Amino acid sequence: MSSTVSTELEVRWGECDPAGIVYHPAYIDWFSVARMHWLRHHGVGYMEAFHDQGLVVVVLGVECRYRKTLRAEDQVRVDARLVTLTRTRMKFEYQVWNAEGVLCAEGSTEHAYVDASGRAVNVAKRAPQLWGRLQALHAES
Structure with a gap:
């Protein structure tokens, strides 16, 4: 499992x-x-690492379980x-916490790598340096 990166939002x-x-x-949207923040935090800018290489990261599925209501002006992490x-794929998991440290939602997104025409891409072959970086990040705990 890779490291967790937190993003603060209002x-x-x-x-x-x-x-x-x-x-x-x-x-x-917060996911x-x-x-994007997780990738950037680890030195993998989406535009440079994926988009500029002709790779599109498409969403295959999203799950979200809502546990506690949030309202305008609440601070969330x-x-x-x-x-x-x-x-060919990656999956992220997310947890949304309020300022009091209460879990308000949790979910996941699953993604595939495709080219501009929508055809599946093996990122290890198409962008070996990116693949190596992602593997290293995934291995970190």
């Missing part, structure tokens, strides 16, 4: 319904922010970690 009004409660798709890595 719930924005635009992420809420008229009652000020976070609307469920906002969590999926994306946390994933989203923890992300890479849990599965293969030559």
